[in-house]
Amino acid sequence: MTGAAASAGPLLLGVRHHGPGSARAVLAALEAARPRVVLIEGPPEGDALLPLAADEQMRPPVALLAHAVDDPGRAAFWPMAEFSPEWVAIRWALAHGVPARFIDLPAAHSLALTEPGTEEPPGSPAVDPIGVLAETAGYDDPERWWEDVVEHRAPDGGAVDPLAPFAVLAEAMTALREVYGDGGHPRDSVREAFMRIQLRSARKEFGEEIAVVCGAWHVPALAAKTTLAADRALLKGVPKVKTELTWVPWTHRRLARHSGYGAGIDSPGWYGHLFGAPDRPVERWMTKVAGLLRAEDRFISSAHVIEAVRLAGGLAAVRGRPLPGLTETMDAIRAVMCEGSDVPLALVRDRLVIGETLGEVPDSAPAVPLQRDLNRLQRTLRLKPEPSERELELDLRKDTDAARSRLLHRLRLLDVGWGDRAVGRGSTGTFRETWRLRWEPELHVRVAEAGVWGTTVLSAATAKAESEAVSATALAEVTALAERCLLGELAEALPVVMNALADRAALDADVSHLAEALPALARSLRYGDVRATDTASLGAVAAGLAERICVGLPPACTGLDADGAEELRRRIDGVHTAIGLLAGAGAGAGADAGAEGEAGARARAGDQAGSADGLRERWAAVLRKLAGRDTVAGVIRGRATRLLLDDGQLSQDEAARLMGLALSPGTPPTDAAAWIEGFVGGAAGGGMLLVHDERLLSLIDAWLSGVRASAFTDVLPLLRRTFSAYEPGVRRTLGELVRRGPSPDRHRGGAEPAPSGFGPGIDESRADAVVPVLRLLLGLDTEPAPRIDHTDLPMGATA
Template sequence: MTPPLVLGVRHHGPGSARGVLAALEAEKPAAVLVEGPAEADALVALAADPDMRPPVALLAHAVDDPGRAAFWPMAAFSPEWVAIRWALDRGAAVRFVDLPAAYSLAAADPTWDDGEDEVSGSGLRIDPVAELAKAAGHEDAERWWEDVVELRGDGDPTAPFEALAEAMGALREAYGHGGHPRDLVREAHMRLRLRAARKEFGDDVAVVCGAWHAPALTRRTTVAADRALLKGLPKVKAEMTWVPWTHRRLARRSGYGAGIDSPGWYGHLFAAPDRPVERWMTRVAGLLRAEDHLVSSAHVIEAVRLAETLAALRGRPRPGLDETTDAVRAVLCEGSDVPLDLVRDRLVVGDVLGEVPAGAPAVPLQRDLARRQRTLRLKPEATERELDLDLRKETDGERSRLLHRLRLLGVRWGEPVVGRSGTGTFREAWRLRWEPELHVQVAEAGVWGTTVEAAATARARSRALGATALADITALAEHCLLAGLGEALPVVMRALADRAALDTDVAHLAQALPALARSLRYGDVRGTDTRALAEVATGLAERICVGLPPACAGLDTDAAAAMRERIDEVHQAVALLPDAAGPTERWAGVLRRLADRDRVPGVLRGRATRLLLDEGRIADDDAARLMSRALSPGTPPPDAAAWIDGFVGGASGGGLLLVHDERLLGLVDGWLTSVPPGAFTDVLPLLRRTFSGYEPGVRRTLGELVARGPKAGGPGHSAPGVPGFAATLDRDRADAVLPLLHLVLGTEVLV
């Protein structure tokens, strides 16, 4: 039989793609065999759908374990995609000949490396392209490949494939399977599929595969020997579909694992075979102009000339990416790498996201998600973008619920932007970016239900029943309210009530309360009934008030620091509880007991005193008395330093308090100057940590106040008896602040 037409390629290579297209046009085979999982035969017709736009990927996943998945990505410039589209346009048959995904997914590593990029021989891993470049006298394998393949001119369409197959044959003789025995299994399956195709179509068959496999497909073997290699292989039940892919993800090793660093550039080379440098410089100029960089036509002309000159000096047939990048930097970017980074990100790599037709197979959950995305006008995009939501609007509220439900299912399409909006308020900010791996996460989540709402509800119920930590259940309750999962709340609330009744650890209760208190705010904006939640939260607050004082006695340094965080969180949470007067009064009583108890660590007594002072629960004189007692000579210096850290440390604005109340500053200063030299060394690290948290301006002002010493009398200075404040209010100075304050708050001045 006449040897088949075997076109050995480098995956995602535009030169290989053009060569495949030219060879197929010249030979016009009746059937085209493509390296890829055999199950994809049922999906190949979708490649001709007008709504199919590469980059796309074949996704295979195990039915019983959707997380076990693998991708076979293809771009518009991938030789496999070009071969498929040529065959479909010409009416030729298309077959995928690689090992079925059912076998690949059963392997320990479901991503079967095709061995083209990295091959090992005698324990040494090699790159066959690098070996060929070295044999040709080139040190840079990528540049050599670009020169001889990607940038080559027109000629005999099959000659380059014959030369490459001969070179790979020599490497296979030297390295065998290259340390990848799986390649022998895959190639045995390819030969069996090739024999079946030749029996059906005769010798009029072409094969497009990785160049490393080309010699193996023309090697003479017996059917029995090939079948023996496939006998007994483990397999799983697998499903396959097309999914959108991105240019950025083409650099990942999966399936067609020849990752590339410049998919945007390769796509340009394939789409613009004539005058590629001129067209590329024009695109770069358009991008820079859109970003307000001054780029003229003269810049473009000079950049093209420089790229061609560099290629000639470096002995290259045409300017490659290195030459065009150097020319762009020197001429269009005026030597700056800042705009050049923009060019690399937007054009050299690019954020192209492919599309697949609606008729592609998908799990029911994926179809419901796509429907919701269309209804809410939330189109998946490869570029990262921020989305601001006003929860008072119906559409934005539905968008928020969808994104929260997906996060509950582990599909992290969107992430909340911390600091841009407060949880539970009427505004939310999200950062969205669609990644191809999310299709696998959706497939995994499909076991919970056929719609996003049903799946999230089932997932929430399951987590509630399996949760052991009280804080986990309260966080889940908060998430259910954010996601609008009313049907899951009864199960979550029962689990929460049961767990709260059994948990006697005050630290656990204190850790759980803030999430419940935040959740109580959602009823105002999201229309959620939080009455059952309020009862549990109020009960937790009461138990915390009863158990916190004894729980704070005798704590070591680390435990006291952790309890300080819990106290801060509970203090904020109590103010959010319904019927705030009752819980707030009880909580204030707890803080008073903590501030007065000598057995409580100094950091907690100081924090309790500060919270009472901020809330106006104690007078300034009382705060000064407590500080004076804590800093008395009889108090060990480490305990006094811990009290100061609790009172003015952390993100509590303690520095500003000391700036504006020189009485408290004087107490701290007086204690500090009285610490014995030996003890001062012990308390210095804690003091440095306390004061290093202040803004530089606050630290500078404190230093100036201490250096100045106490002052009294005079306008604008400390008055007798009230250090740090004038005797009377200066209304003219106070009124001068009002216009700026109204401007900051966005309010109108009432005359």
């Protein structure tokens, strides 16, 4: 903190932004000096918003948000916490009826200076004034020096004259400016010229009874003797854009980043505690930590708190510090409450040292219409923005949850990333959704950007979807957009998207593009069923794409290199899943007879079910072609074989025969390894298939054992990639089965000897022993336990 005595002119209160010690000292100085006006570093366009700081709904941390009207993405924030000196000055002025004004360079200029081609000219390396002063005082840590000389002073400043600390640091900053000049920030001269002009205007209006709260670095420049003409010359030609300003909520976590004033702090939660604790801050801090750890089921007694306080004090004495700082308290917490572990200490740092506090802004604050509509929806749906990440489980059969899902999907289409889809732990049905929600202050900028599309979330999402449909060039882009429109229930946009989809699908002859587009359409049909959306036109397009894929896929799978084959293998997986969804949607089409009558519904459902069955059979025929053609890449042939086996379209004997052909001595080792990767890699349960099917494991084992040493290094990367995807337990089981070696007395139809890890047969007594437990879990313990028909179990499996 720096400054000058009131008698020497305006009271220049240099501060460290977001410093609780600075905030306490500013409050004491204002109470002593009682100025007629308070000037604060900040954009002058925010003067009209200052009265809102006294609103009961205003809860810091908050930030002034300025954005360019024609380009909302160009924005800047001026964050303030409860312990920020600027916030304390604003609140003091409002409480005492004293005018408060911002005097920094207007946001209209500062945002214009962020345009391409207006970057700040390079200067000398940026100087950290606090770091220089700390080093001069013999400290190796600027934060520790600041705590010792500022934060650990008594609440009244520890001095008779509350202005004295400002004067002392004013001299220090003056010396630093004489050595380092602008400190590596040439643009500061423009800002300081504008602040001097504002200071001159205030002096004409209020005389010398003025208090200025600004960064300590600027105090020497504001005290310098310059002419008005010279300052205006510095501002000549500075670009300007039209801007809008408002208050937005901020978070402690965002304060911990270098943003806004460019003065990010590492421990906003700790600073907030220091500012708010009336007395005994260390004792209160340790009590707060104990409460957090107890909530996490850690045994923390009052004795732990007492001992941690004592240890922190002892560490401060040994290190020559006036009071325990954050370093001493965290060291004491680690030793006493965390038993030397950094794991619970990380929780303390995340929850308390940084903190999850989210500010609040009154409804009367200016906002774009889209933001107001979003605020209304958040209140209606009871979806309060929170700074910490949380999971939200939605049941789409419930009206409120369905409305929440619509809102989140519409916001995603508008690029307002409040929520991300996640894999739920519960049901895998399409009537459930899992979201991870986390509100970041920057989302207010995203909402402002999206405001160009409409005044409500629905109208904005609809307009943007229609625009993207018209401008999309790839078929996959349109199908993905159709899925998002169905998820967000954008009924007005869907016809435009469907027309674009039909046009792109008719013109695109690339099978790879068609295969990429089909999965999104199939998912859309299922989602449409859940949301009772009419998807008849979408189903027709999807069926047409599936037919074209079935015709064009076999020729497209020949003559591919390794990368192309792997890419097409992934597309085949997606098409296989999509056709399963299409078949399922067709089979369930007659569930609701509706207004057309039961007989008509049954007839329509029968036609659709027949069409779905025909599509499934055609796809199975395509997979058989792929599995049996030598000209098809090995990874695709292997995957086609696996998909047929999983769907029951291929017997285990036939699968073993195809594997035997693929792994025959005449097949190049790299092709054989690719076939194995397609068959047992990537697909769910590939490792368990080998665990329970001794013939397939024997074939792979025998082939791998016979690979020449010169070729082994070529196939090893493929095999590693295949088997590394398995669970550790599956890999251990496979390794144990192979380690035991083949059993020479057990042969299956001329195949290689099976590894001896497989049992000679099913142990029926062990299988029957499981039945009582299963019946108890299923609630069937009142009925007699039937004997299991062990012939239905998979080959090689034991119950």
